[in-house]
Amino acid sequence: MKKIFRILFVVLLCFSLWSCGGRGADGKIKLVMWIMPNSQEPVNDVRNVLRPFLLRNPEIEIEVVALDWGSAWQKITTAATSGDAPDIIQLGTTWVGSIGSMDAMLDVSQNVRDIGGGSNLFVDAAWSTTLIPGTERIVSVPWIVDTRVMFYRTDVFRRLGLTAKDVADWDSFEKTLAKIKAADLTIENKHIEPLGITGKNDWNVIHSLAPWIWSSGGDFVSSDFKSSVINSAATQRGLLYYIGLVKKGLVPIQCLEQNSYQISSDFNNGVYAIYFDGPYSLKGMTTPPERGGGGGTFVAKNFAVAPYPAGPLGRYTFCGGSNLAIFKTTKHKEAAWKVVEYLTTNEKAQIAYSQMTGFLPALKSAYNNSYFTDDPFRRVFSDALRSSKAYPAIPAWGQMETVVLTRDLGLMWDEVVRSHGDYSLTQLRNRLDIIQREMNVILTEAAKQWQKHGR
Amino acid sequence: MAKTRKIISNLLETYRKYRLAYIFVMPAVFCLILLHLLPLLQGIWMSLLQMDQFTISEYLGAPFVGWKNYYDVLFNSSSPVRLGFLSAVRNTIFYAIIVTFGTLGIGMIVAQMLNRQFKGRNVLRGLFLFPWIVPTFVVGMLWGFMWQKETGIINIILYDILQIHTWLGWLGVSADKPFWLMGDPKTLAAIIIPTVWRGWPHPMLMLLAGLQGIPHDYYEAADIDGANGWRKFWYITFPLLKPVWAILLLFGLIFNVYAFNIVYMMFGNGAGFPGEWGDLLMTNIFRNSFQRWDFGTGAALSFILMVVMMVVVNFWYKFYKGVEEG
Numbered sequence: 001m002k003k004i005f006r007i008l009f010v011v012l013l014c015f016s017l018w019s020c021g022g023r024g025a026d027g028k029i030k031l032v033m034w035i036m037p038n039s040q041e042p043v044n045d046v047r048n049v050l051r052p053f054l055l056r057n058p059e060i061e062i063e064v065v066a067l068d069w070g071s072a073w074q075k076i077t078t079a080a081t082s083g084d085a086p087d088i089i090q091l092g093t094t095w096v097g098s099i100g101s102m103d104a105m106l107d108v109s110q111n112v113r114d115i116g117g118g119s120n121l122f123v124d125a126a127w128s129t130t131l132i133p134g135t136e137r138i139v140s141v142p143w144i145v146d147t148r149v150m151f152y153r154t155d156v157f158r159r160l161g162l163t164a165k166d167v168a169d170w171d172s173f174e175k176t177l178a179k180i181k182a183a184d185l186t187i188e189n190k191h192i193e194p195l196g197i198t199g200k201n202d203w204n205v206i207h208s209l210a211p212w213i214w215s216s217g218g219d220f221v222s223s224d225f226k227s228s229v230i231n232s233a234a235t236q237r238g239l240l241y242y243i244g245l246v247k248k249g250l251v252p253i254q255c256l257e258q259n260s261y262q263i264s265s266d267f268n269n270g271v272y273a274i275y276f277d278g279p280y281s282l283k284g285m286t287t288p289p290e291r292g293g294g295g296g297t298f299v300a301k302n303f304a305v306a307p308y309p310a311g312p313l314g315r316y317t318f319c320g321g322s323n324l325a326i327f328k329t330t331k332h333k334e335a336a337w338k339v340v341e342y343l344t345t346n347e348k349a350q351i352a353y354s355q356m357t358g359f360l361p362a363l364k365s366a367y368n369n370s371y372f373t374d375d376p377f378r379r380v381f382s383d384a385l386r387s388s389k390a391y392p393a394i395p396a397w398g399q400m401e402t403v404v405l406t407r408d409l410g411l412m413w414d415e416v417v418r419s420h421g422d423y424s425l426t427q428l429r430n431r432l433d434i435i436q437r438e439m440n441v442i443l444t445e446a447a448k449q450w451q452k453h454g455r
Numbered sequence: 456m457a458k459t460r461k462i463i464s465n466l467l468e469t470y471r472k473y474r475l476a477y478i479f480v481m482p483a484v485f486c487l488i489l490l491h492l493l494p495l496l497q498g499i500w501m502s503l504l505q506m507d508q509f510t511i512s513e514y515l516g517a518p519f520v521g522w523k524n525y526y527d528v529l530f531n532s533s534s535p536v537r538l539g540f541l542s543a544v545r546n547t548i549f550y551a552i553i554v555t556f557g558t559l560g561i562g563m564i565v566a567q568m569l570n571r572q573f574k575g576r577n578v579l580r581g582l583f584l585f586p587w588i589v590p591t592f593v594v595g596m597l598w599g600f601m602w603q604k605e606t607g608i609i610n611i612i613l614y615d616i617l618q619i620h621t622w623l624g625w626l627g628v629s630a631d632k633p634f635w636l637m638g639d640p641k642t643l644a645a646i647i648i649p650t651v652w653r654g655w656p657h658p659m660l661m662l663l664a665g666l667q668g669i670p671h672d673y674y675e676a677a678d679i680d681g682a683n684g685w686r687k688f689w690y691i692t693f694p695l696l697k698p699v700w701a702i703l704l705l706f707g708l709i710f711n712v713y714a715f716n717i718v719y720m721m722f723g724n725g726a727g728f729p730g731e732w733g734d735l736l737m738t739n740i741f742r743n744s745f746q747r748w749d750f751g752t753g754a755a756l757s758f759i760l761m762v763v764m765m766v767v768v769n770f771w772y773k774f775y776k777g778v779e780e781g
Contacts, residue, residue, distance in 0.1 A: 070725055077748060081514045098748065103512050200730075201599070201636065201723030254605040257636050259723045395508065402746045403535055410728035414638030441533050446509075453509040 028061045029335045032086035034075070035066055036322065038144065039357040040292055042066040049353045053342045060335050069203075080104035085327040087336045093129040093320050094391050096140050098398030100132050101450060105139040106326040111337050112138050115345060122344075125319035125390040126362045132393055132450075133225055140323035141344045142362030144353065146278045147388045148211065148308070148317050149380055155302040156180060156192055156273045164306040167274070170215075170241060173309035177250040180273045188270050188298050195245060196263040196272035199256025199417075200410035206401060207318045208276070209409060212238040214389055215311025220405075221439070225394045226447065228439035231432035238311065239412075239428060247421045256413050268294050276308070279381050283358030286377075305380045307387070319388035321359060360385065396446035400439050408435045502754035511748060524755035536743045536752040542731045543739035547712060550647055550735060554714075555707035557651040559700065562658030567688075569659075570666045580663075587656035595720025598649040602635035602721075609635070636722060638730025646718050646733055650711070658703045665699040666692065697778045705771045709764060713737055736760065 039045045043064045050062060065086065067075055073095075079085035080102050091099055099105065109131075112118065119127045126142035150167060157163065160183055166176045177194040185192040198204055213219065218235030221228055229235070245251050255263060260277070267275045268285060285300045287293020294300060308317045324344060326336045343349055350361035351371055360381060366372070367382045391397055412431050416423045470477060500515060502524055510517040527534040569580055586594075601608045610632040613619045620630035635645040673691045682690070693700075715737040722729045729738060740760075744753025 073746065077511060081511055098508050101508050102748075200638075201727035203723065203726035205727065252605075254603065254634075257603055257634060259726065398508070399535065399747045399749075403538060403743055406726075407538065407728040407742070411638065411731065414730050417634055417637040418639060437533075438535065438538065442535055449507065449509040 027059075029059055029332050031060060031062045031088060031330075031332060031336055031339060033062055033064050033088040033090075033339070034072075034086045035064060035090045036069055036072060036092070037066055038090075038322070038359060045353065045356040048356070049343065049349050050339070053339065053346075053349070057335075057338065060339070062339065076104075077102075079327065083329050085329050087327060087330040087332060088339060089325050089327060090143065090322045091140055091325050092322055093126065093142075093393070094401055095398055096129050096323055096325075097132055097393035097395050099325070100137075100139040100393065101395035104328055106328050106330065106333065106336075107137045107139060108141065108326060108337065108340070109136060109138040111341070112141065115341060117141070117345070121364060122362050123319070123360075123364060123385050123388075125385065125388045126321060126323075129390045129393045130323060132395060140325040141340055143322050143324045143344050144357065144359035145319060145321035145362050145385065146280075146359055147319050147321075147381060147384050148207070148276050148278055149384050150274060150276055150306045150308060151267060151281065151303055152274045152306060153192075153272075153299065153302055154304050155187065156185060159183070159185065164304070167306055167309055169310045170312070174245065174248075174250070177245065177274070178248070181250055190270035192270075193252050193272050194250045194274065196267055196275040197242075197245075197251050197255055198258060198260050198263055199413040201257050202259040204260050205409050205413075206405045207320065209239065209242065210318045210389070210391075211276075211308050211316050212242040212311065214238070214316035215308070215314055216241065217311075217313035220400075221392060221394070221443065225392055225443070227443060228436045230439060231429065231436040234313070236425065236428055236432065239432075240425060241311075243416055243423055243428070246416060247423060249421075253417065256417055268297055268299050270297075270299050278358075279354075279360050279378075280358030282377055282381070305377045307380060307384050315387045317384050317388045319385065319390045321362065323362075394443075394446070395450050396443050399442050399446065404435060404438045404442065408438065498754050499758060501750055502752075502758050504751050506749075506751040506754075508748040511750065517751070520751070524752045525759070527752055528756050528759060534752070535747060536749065536756065538743055539731065539734055539739055540743070543734045543736050546643060546732060546734060547714075547736040549643055550650070550714065551708055551711040553647050554650045554654060554711045555704065557647070558654040558707060559658050559703055561651065561655040562660075562662055562703075565655070565659045566662040566666055567692075569663055583659060584656045586653045589653060591653065591716035592720050594649050594653045595717040596724055598645070598717070599636070599721040599724070602645050604632050604634050607635070636730070636733070638732055640732050642730050642733040646721065646729070646735075649721070650714065650717055653717070654707075658707070661699055661703055662696060665696045669695050698775075701771070701775045701778050705768065705775075708767060708771075712760075712764060715741065 033046070035042055035046055043066050046064045047062075050064075054060060054062070069092070076089065076091075076095075076099060079089075080099075085104070115121075121127075122130075122142045123145055125147075126145050130140050130142060131138045152164075152167065157166075160179055162176055162179070165172070167173045180192065180194040183192075198208055202208075210220075213230075213235050216234050216238030218232050218238050219229055221230075246253060246256065258266075263272070263275055264277055264281050264284075266272055267277075282305065284294045285297075285303065286295050288295045308315055324340045326333065326340060330336050343353070345363060347361075347363060347366050347369065350363045350366045351369055353359070354361045354366070355371070361367070367385075372378045372382050391401070408431065412428070415427055415431065419427065497515070503519060503521060504510075504515070504517040505520045505523070506514070506517040527536055528540075531537065565583060569576060569583075589597075600606070602610075604610060614632050620632075624630045633641060635641050669692065673695075674687055677687045677691060714735055718729055718733060718735050718738050719725050719741070722733065728734070728742075740753060740756050744750065744756060
């Protein structure tokens with residue numbers, strides 16, 4: 001009897017080890033894909049996009065698992081260290097530099113070359129996030145893109161005789177905000193505030209400030225990525241302009257403690273005349289309520305989108321989104337690449353997923369589709385991508401974004417509130433000097449370690 | 456040699472004597488080693504390694520750097536791990552002490568109330584437990600909205616309904632609705648109040664159980680001696696509840712020093728920075744070490760904190776022994 005049990009145990013062990021290898025009992029290649037909650041039904045949406053691919057590749061089976069952004073950071077690290085990792089993973093573009101430096105992702109440079117890929121295939125800003133600067137190793141492929149534009153109330157603009165041209169540059173933008181404030185409008189029982197922005201209690205702290213920094217000629221790090229340039233005069237000019245909108249009362253000061261969802265929801269409820277947001281909010285406002293959207297409201301019938309106002313040194317907007325990467329530990333490199341290739345380079349798949357999530361496609365050719373060319377709002381988004389910029393995919397970026405920039409720029413907003421409208425250039429300069437010092441410590445150390453351990 | 460043999464024979468004799476007890480205790484000891492001691496040793500080992508984003512794939516084989524992580528934490532003021540560390544220590548001390556004594560104080564008052572016989576006592580006892588069953592993540596998120604300047608319910612109650620600005624105006628204090636979550640000392644109050652609100656039912660329950668264990672004769676005797684309510688509390692209730700107090704004090708301090716969820720969620724659901732008066736040790740360590748993938752310094756910081764807490768527990772143990780002997 002004991003002998004039978006022993007044999008059974010060994011057989012079971014063999015079976016379980018065999019299934020860990022990634023082939024099901026039916027001989028299919030089983031892939032695991034980790035994604036983030038990109039839509040209301042993240043898993044179903046990805047499955048639906050993958051359906052045509054799976055019909056053509058019946059030997060592949062994909063288990064889609066949705067993580068949340070908060071825990072993903074930790075889970076990816078655990079996966080990278082333990083080897084118990086999925087085959088394919090969605091990486092936020094600002095994570096690529098840090099996670100790429102972990103040496104846990106597969107080098108897909110050759111695969112990308114084989115499909116003739118590169119900046120010719122993908123949106124420029126998204127493409128710039130696929131590899132660590134200074135290396136030739138591509139560790140991720142652009143999948144979805146997020147960029148920001150201005151949402152404004154057409155009814156308010158009509159009443160005051162304003163057009164999109166009146167928000168085309170910083171000067172006219174500020175004058176327009178002042179005009180809206182002076183008009184003291186109340187529409188649909190809501191007093192109209194000129195502009196809604198987020199301050200510190202939000203995941204967009206840096207993304208909201210970046211366009212103003214870039215448009216005034218400033219930046220976060222030098223062009224050789226060796227040092228921080230955040231305390232430059234240009235950055236100070238950009239930030240002072242933006243903070244000035246708060247100081248002048250063109251932004252209700254309570255905005256500074258609210259998050260993006262609140263500002264977006266307040267715009268849709270008729271509180272603000274203008275705010276800045278991404279393509280998913282366009283989808284939200286144009287989706288009828290019976291399908292879970294915010295369409296049908298008074299504001300949803302009276303809004304339009306326009307690009308960011310141009311600053312003294314150009315018009316820039318933030319470009320984020322997500323790339324797809326393959327873990328080195330995958331046992332099915334070819335199959336995993338096939339899935340990544342389909343999701344990132346198949347035009348139909350790109351547009352279908354964009355329709356489901358609201359995010360923009362990373363594939364350039366998708367913008368020639370009537371889904372984008374025939375819709376004036378989506379056209380604004382696709383035009384905005386031409387002037388969009390992504391953060392550098394350097395190994396130190398993740399550390400700087402979380403520990404220094406989010407913290408210190410949050411402290412900047414704290415000081416703005418505490419100064420009761422008297423926030424001065426000296427205060428800003430002191431804050432930026434601190435940020436620069438802290439960024440330089442991280443940049444220097446990361447460059448040293450990258451040189452030592454970078455593979 | 457003879458001495459060693461004697462020790463071994465003594466050990467064997469003890470084993471034979473208590474064999475059954477040892478066998479029963481063995482699974483617990485095994486689990487303790489497996490789930491507690493090994494991760495602790497691993498944590499200590501990690502604190503001696505340079506385990507960051509560049510070496511994380513080597514895991515426990517990452518480069519050995521000796522005491523460097525401890526040096527960075529304790530003496531290297533330019534290290535990113537030290538960003539906002541001192542204000543986090545200050546906030547944690549205030550937070551842990553005020554929350555622990557606040558929950559104990561409120562818990563004691565409510566326990567005394569519930570220890571009386573009145574109609575609806577059981578219903579009230581159940582209702583009072585409500586804050587304690589709300590998950591800490593939810594508490595943080597809800598209070599994050601409640602503290603907001605214009606739309607938050609707290610300022611609405613204080614300023615729009617109770618009109619406290621008229622009182623504040625007489626006192627010469629600004630009559631504007633305040634920001635609670637924008638990094639000044641009010642932020643500390645904004646993180647302490649929800650934690651006390653959520654935490655007091657637990658000590659209340661424990662103290663109520665303790666109160667119900669005190670023989671009624673003591674109070675009757677005190678009544679005959681003409682003692683008033685305060686005297687009865689001070690000379691009967693308080694000393695007899697000391698063992699419960701002591702345990703609650705220890706649990707409270709440890710729990711509140713390691714507090715994370717409420718503060719983490721209150722500022723933009725984990726996205727924002729709590730500010731110079733809102734950041735606690737755990738949120739600081741989480742951000743500066745683990746969100747930076749610097750597990751080596753994170754482990755060093757955690758180990759230092761553990762040693763500090765061991766010192767606190769040691770002081771508590773001496774106090775507790777005094778209570779027991781008393």
